[in-house]
Amino acid sequence: MDGSALLTVRLGTFTPSVVLEVARRSGRLAAAGVEVEEQAVASSPAQFEALENGDIDLAVTSPDNVLLYAGFDENPRGHRLPLTITAALDRGLGLxxxxxxxxxxxxxxxxxxxxxxxxxxxxxxxxxxxxxxxxxxxxxxxxxxxxxxxxxxxxxxxxxxxxxxxxxxxxxxxxxxxxxxxxxxGDYLGAVTCRLSTAAMPAADAVAAVLVETGTEIADGRHVDLVLDAAKRLLG
Missing domain, CATH: 3.40.190.10 (Periplasmic binding protein-like II)
Structure with a gap:
């Protein structure tokens, strides 16, 4: 797809995503018609504030955070947010x-x-x-x-x-x-993608799907050189 036609999705993460970098450099994001602007968030309250305010479109976060902000008024935002989990990403990644x-x-x-x-x-x-x-x-x-x-x-x-x-x-x-x-x-779900559920967001959902597909390929032993290079560059 022509790069000028790519839709930009703003993704809020706590740690720079190696999987995202591999997806970008392997061409998976472009093939899905999207590009990602990754934004570092300082904390989970800051992440969900950014989601609510429309400063980011998609978040990589703990599923427990989604349950807290979607299910209880007693959260740092002070009210429930309309959220949906769009993908399960990993089992903790060394957590x-x-x-x-x-x-x-x-x-x-x-x-x-x-x-x-x-x-x-x-x-x-x-x-x-x-x-x-x-x-x-x-x-x-x-x-x-x-x-x-x-x-x-x-x-x-x-x-x-x-x-x-x-x-x-x-x-x-x-x-x-x-x-x-x-x-x-036991079985632990480490990270998910979530977004506001108030409107359809096909570009954000496409990014979530690409992250799952790329993560699966990495787990199967593909993209080894890209993974090592991305990890060294992003994580030091």
């Missing part, structure tokens, strides 16, 4: 609980979270409980998106947090220690 350098999990006193009611915070609390640590005994520190939490953990601004999407690899390089994995919780 795991990490401690800062030099301490064991049982020594943790502060839990770094996006916000206390976010989906990842719920997963972190479940893993803490599973490993004998009372999550209510830890002070929850709101630090925002996953890359920011990884930086804070390495700097000692929190004792434990939950990381994934390649950020856990950087944490390992920083000397942090993995304490638990969401795989221990």
């Amino acid at each position: 795991s609980l990490w401690t800062r350098p030099g301490i064991e999990l049982g020594e943790a006193r502060t839990l770094g979270v996006d916000v206390p009611v976010s989906g990842f915070a719920l997963a972190a609390r479940a893993l803490l409980s599973r490993h004998g640590v009372d999550p209510d005994a830890l002070e929850a520190v709101s630090l925002g998106s996953t890359p920011r939490r990884r930086e804070a953990l390495a700097a000692g601004e929190c004792d434990v947090t939950i990381l994934g999407s390649g950020n856990e690899l950087r944490a390992h390089e920083d000397g942090c220690r993995r304490a638990a994995s969401v795989a221990e919780l």
Whole structure:
């Protein structure tokens, strides 16, 4: 398709998406008639505010966040949002609980979270409980998106947090220690795409479908060179 005819979809993500970059460079996005403007969001409240205000068209987020904002008035927006999940993307991409350098999990006193009611915070609390640590005994520190939490953990601004999407690899390089994995919780749906359900959005739905297709190809062992190059460039 002629590049001038591509429809632009604004995608809000916490961590730069390797799958999106592979989809772009492999030509899958263009073949679907779309291009993506990826926008980093600082936190889940910021992400859903951007969705509600029309600043982004599609979000990659935790399914628990969608349930919170769509199902309960007691969320950071203060009211329910008309949301729909358009695709299930992954099983967590390495999502795991990490401690800062030099301490064991049982020594943790502060839990770094996006916000206390976010989906990842719920997963972190479940893993803490599973490993004998009372999550209510830890002070929850709101630090925002996953890359920011990884930086804070390495700097000692929190004792434990939950990381994934390649950020856990950087944490390992920083000397942090993995304490638990969401795989221990059974089948775990890590990330989904969602959008407002108030109007048809075929371009946004096309992007979601491309992300699923590209992710499946990567899982099948395709695009290895593209994946490695994208991960190195986007995640450092």
